[in-house]
Amino acid sequence: MKSKLAPAATAPETKAAGDAQDVAVAFDEFMRSFEAFRQANDERLAQIETVVGEDVVTTEKMNRISAALDNQKQLLDQLVVKGKRPAPYGTSPVLAVSEHKRA
Known part of the structure; x- marks a missing residue:
């Protein structure tokens, strides 16, 4: 005998996307730092190729930018890991919409 009860309303399994804007902002900042790192490295390489040799200030600048890149990475x-975590039970916006539509 078939049951006339409606199937239990369950929200589809979704992964919490996190705040994509946070990731985009962090990535933009990372890319700006990387560009500064690349320019400083090119300057350092140009100094090495000349007779003068490597400048201490440039080397320190490279080390600071490298540390900043590591922190930003x-x-x-x-942020990426946080975005891949599933949302806690009961906080899914999909579930809230479903309950609203059923009312």
């Missing part, structure tokens, strides 16, 4: 990785 870590932040970007954390």
Whole structure:
């Protein structure tokens, strides 16, 4: 005998997208830092190729930019991981819409 009860309303499984804007902002900042790193590295390489040799200021600048890139990469990785986590049960916007439509 078939049951006339409606199937249980369950929200489709979705992954929490996180705030895509946060990831985009972090990535833009990472790319700006990378561009500064590349320019400083090109300057350092040009100094090495000349008779003068490598400048201490340029080397320190490269080290600071490299450390900033590492920090930004870590932040970007954390944002991506956070975006891939599923939303806590009961906080899905899909479920809230479904309940509203059923009312």
